[in-house]
Every structure is written in structure tokens, then in C-alpha cells.
Amino acid sequence: LDELQAGALGQGATQFDNGVPRELLAPACEESMFRMIHGPSAAEIVTASGEDEILFTERGHGLMAMFTILPSEAHAYVTSRTSGSEWDLAPHVAILSSVGGLVTDLKGKCHPFNKIDSRVRGGVVAAVSPDAHGRAMSLVRTANL
Numbered sequence: 001l002d003e004l005q006a007g008a009l010g011q012g013a014t015q016f017d018n019g020v021p022r023e024l025l026a027p028a029c030e031e032s033m034f035r036m037i038h039g040p041s042a043a044e045i046v047t048a049s050g051e052d053e054i055l056f057t058e059r060g061h062g063l064m065a066m067f068t069i070l071p072s073e074a075h076a077y078v079t080s081r082t083s084g085s086e087w088d089l090a091p092h093v094a095i096l097s098s099v100g101g102l103v104t105d106l107k108g109k110c111h112p113f114n115k116i117d118s119r120v121r122g123g124v125v126a127a128v129s130p131d132a133h134g135r136a137m138s139l140v141r142t143a144n145l
């Protein structure tokens with residue numbers, strides 16, 4: 001988690017995945033090309049982007065796909081269908097929040113924790129900054145997710 005947090009802070013870090021190094025460095029949101037990762041259930045977001053210059057990448061379901069917003073791949077991650085539990089989401093929320101990022105449901109509300117039903121509901125919008133989150137939420141609203 002220390003490496004992921006350093007990458008999210010823009011300090012850079014190296015993570016090893018099966019012996020293969022992967023550089024972690026969150027992208028600067030001032031870049032002209034907004035990069036977004038979405039789950040298959042949120043594919044409508046691509047057509048909702050209109051004239052915006054956005055690079056979309058589809059990833060499989062699962063909250064672990066959210067970590068792809070840290071290693072310079074994207075500014076935001078959106079999925080409308082989640083299958084995880086709150087303990088799957090909590091590390092993402094903690095890391096992104098600690099570096100100024102934001103994680104909410106599709107309505108922009110924070111996910112509740114320590115509830116009787118531990119499943120994550122309402123989708124996920126995660127971003128490296130409040131500005132990136134706002135841009136992602138605008139697309140979510142346009143796509144009617």
C-alpha cells in the first residue's frame with residue numbers, strides 16, 4: 001500500500017507483479033486527454049462523452065480494477081455494477097482520500113461502511129482529484145448510469 005500511495009501522490013514508486021516491475025505514478029489532471037477506465041456495465045459512458053477528448057479503456061468487473069487509476073493509466077474509474085464487499089472498497093477509499101482523490105457511488109455520495117449488509121451498492125466513481133471526479137460525474141449523469 002505504501003507504493004500505491006506514493007504513486008498516487010505523484011512521487012512515483014515501483015511495484016513488482018510476479019517479478020515484473022511496474023512504475024506507479026498518478027497522471028496530472030491538467031493533461032489535455034482525460035483518461036477514464038470503465039467496467040463493462042458502464043459502457044454507455046463512452047457514447048455520452050460527446051465531443052470531449054477522453055481516452056476510454058474497458059476493464060473487467062471487480063473493485064481491484066480501480067487501482068488502475070494509480071499507475072498513470074487513467075484519471076478516473078467508473079463501474080455501475082459492483083460485486084465486492086466494503087472491505088474490498090475500503091483500501092481504495094483510504095489511499096485515494098489520503099492523496100486528495102475521491103471515491104463515491106454513482107450519485108456522488110460516499111459509500112457507507114460498517115453496515116449490516118457489507119456489499120457495495122450503487123456503483124463506484126473513483127478519481128485522482130475532485131476535479132477529475134467532477135468530470136467523471138458529469139459523464140455519469142449524461143450517460144444515465
